[in-house]
Amino acid sequence: TNRTFTMIKPDATGANNVGAITKMIEEAGFRIIAMKKTALSKELAGKFYAIHKERPFYNDLCAYMSSGAIVPMILEKDNAVEDFRKLIGATDPAKAAPGTIRNLFAKSIEANAIHGSDSDENAAIEGAFFFSQFEQF
Ligand code: GTP
Numbered sequence: 001t002n003r004t005f006t007m008i009k010p011d012a013t014g015a016n017n018v019g020a021i022t023k024m025i026e027e028a029g030f031r032i033i034a035m036k037k038t039a040l041s042k043e044l045a046g047k048f049y050a051i052h053k054e055r056p057f058y059n060d061l062c063a064y065m066s067s068g069a070i071v072p073m074i075l076e077k078d079n080a081v082e083d084f085r086k087l088i089g090a091t092d093p094a095k096a097a098p099g100t101i102r103n104l105f106a107k108s109i110e111a112n113a114i115h116g117s118d119s120d121e122n123a124a125i126e127g128a129f130f131f132s133q134f135e136q137f
């Protein structure tokens with residue numbers, strides 16, 4: 001579809017980079033359909049990242065994702081999921097291409113500034129995790 005889901009992570013909200021990151025997202029041609037500032041409990045972070053339950057870093061990831069404010073958003077653009085993954089760059093900032101959001105703002109492979117859905121199906125599931133139909137315009 002033409003939608004994806006993203007979330008600015010606690011390292012980036014803590015570093016006051018919400019505006020700079022949102023500006024890059026809009027300048028790359030994405031329209032913001034839904035957006036808010038909120039936070040996850042460790043339990044809710046665990047639900048959001050349930051697909052990673054068996055990974056060795058799951059517990060650390062849930063602790064990190066509940067350590068500060070997050071800014072979830074639903075975004076619209078042609079080819080949204082794939083184009084957004086290109087805009088944010090590789091998971092590990094050391095491997096993220098120059099000019100990508102993670103290259104510019106991420107601190108580590110865990111505190112990597114931003115999330116991007118990896119499929120249309122997950123984009124819909126993740127968007128519905130945070131936003132009702134009445135919050136999408
Ligand atoms: P997301 O867009 O957040 O889903 O990142 P991704 O798709 O690039 O990576 P993946 O889904 O594989 O991992 C989810 C998140 O777990 C990453 O964004 C990191 O925050 C964290 N993570 C991934 N790999 C590692 C790791 O090796 N160690 C630690 N501590 N965290 C990791």
Ligand code: MG
Pocket residue numbers: 116118
């Ligand atoms: Mg992922």
